[in-house]
Amino acid sequence: MKTIRETADLFDVSTRTIRYYEEIGLLSPARSEGNQRLYPASELVKLKLIVRGKKYGFSLEEIKEMVLLFDKDRTGRKQLERTIQYGRRRIEEVELKIQELEEMKREMEQLLVVFNSKLEKSKGDEGNE
Amino acid sequence: MKTIRETADLFDVSTRTIRYYEEIGLLSPARSEGNQRLYPASELVKLKLIVRGKKYGFSLEEIKEMVLLFDKDRTGRKQLERTIQYGRRRIEEVELKIQELEEMKREMEQLLVVFNSKLEKSKGDEGNE
DNA sequence: AGTAGCATTTACGTTAACGTAAAGGTCAAG
DNA sequence: CTTGACCTTTACGTTAACGTAAATGCTACT
Numbered sequence: 001m002k003t004i005r006e007t008a009d010l011f012d013v014s015t016r017t018i019r020y021y022e023e024i025g026l027l028s029p030a031r032s033e034g035n036q037r038l039y040p041a042s043e044l045v046k047l048k049l050i051v052r053g054k055k056y057g058f059s060l061e062e063i064k065e066m067v068l069l070f071d072k073d074r075t076g077r078k079q080l081e082r083t084i085q086y087g088r089r090r091i092e093e094v095e096l097k098i099q100e101l102e103e104m105k106r107e108m109e110q111l112l113v114v115f116n117s118k119l120e121k122s123k124g125d126e127g128n129e
Numbered sequence: 130m131k132t133i134r135e136t137a138d139l140f141d142v143s144t145r146t147i148r149y150y151e152e153i154g155l156l157s158p159a160r161s162e163g164n165q166r167l168y169p170a171s172e173l174v175k176l177k178l179i180v181r182g183k184k185y186g187f188s189l190e191e192i193k194e195m196v197l198l199f200d201k202d203r204t205g206r207k208q209l210e211r212t213i214q215y216g217r218r219r220i221e222e223v224e225l226k227i228q229e230l231e232e233m234k235r236e237m238e239q240l241l242v243v244f245n246s247k248l249e250k251s252k253g254d255e256g257n258e
Numbered sequence: 259a260g261t262a263g264c265a266t267t268t269a270c271g272t273t274a275a276c277g278t279a280a281a282g283g284t285c286a287a288g
Numbered sequence: 289c290t291t292g293a294c295c296t297t298t299a300c301g302t303t304a305a306c307g308t309a310a311a312t313g314c315t316a317c318t
Binding site: 049 | 146167178181182184185186206209210212213216217219220224226227229230231232234236237238240241244245247248
């Protein structure tokens with residue numbers, strides 16, 4: 001059970017950020033005798049997912065959907081099946097993002113090729129700059 | 130030479146968005162006789178880069194750096210070399226993003242495996258729900 | 259039991275990336 | 289040459305995701 005400060009340092013975020021995530025229903029830490037927040041391992045796992053999700057273009061609202069899916073104890077079979085289905089869709093979205101980033105990378109590499117050939121050409125005429 | 134509306138429709142963004150990109154120095158369209166914006170192919174290419182960049186987690190400030198690199202006519206050799214170097218770094222960043230997204234995907238798949246096994250278990254005791 | 263360094267809630271402030279409205283100019287069709 | 293659909297600039301409004309400050313409570317150590 002880590003304090004809010006320890007948790008913040010662990011993920012390199014501010015305590016305000018952590019409290020904000022609680023405000024919008026993403027985290028629900030335990031409390032100490034004196035009402036101070038205490039983060040068990042399960043909350044740390046959630047925070048890790050949040051931080052990573054943020055880093056790669058998901059909004060907190062989107063992340064919320066994802067995290068809440070893997071959060072509640074899904075007892076009913078139907079619920080479980082739905083969760084799995086929804087999870088698969090999310091994974092497909094991530095795959096799409098990866099593919100488009102790869103296309104972006106290829107385009108940028110193409111541009112570099114163009115610039116490189118310009119550079120080669122300019123090797124003939126030394127003397128300017 | 131497309132008008133601002135045609136351009137907006139082409140990329141599915143608002144005209145305000147396009148004007149905003151001009152405000153912050155990302156686009157510089159031509160002008161008609163009567164002072165209306167006209168977008169040649171080169172500006173459309175830039176806008177495409179911007180839209181794609183946005184979609185995958187880059188801020189407009191970051192995109193600005195990238196776009197401006199491939200924008201001005203880089204005449205000097207030193208400038209050209211620097212541009213290429215900087216471009217390579219950007220590509221590495223994109224590669225990193227891809228890798229971390231792939232890790233994210235793997236983790237999500239792991240979670241699905243866990244849920245699937247839960248589902249299998251619950252297949253034994255039919256009768257609830 | 260005093261105090262330094264944490265924590266709490268409440269609430270206003272900030273920035274990026276636009277949205278939206280006002281007041282008016284431009285352009286193509288008829 | 290007059291509409292109607294587009295365009296212009298100016299400027300204030302909005303939302304997400306926190307930052308920051310104030311007033312106060314808790315905790316660990318000496």
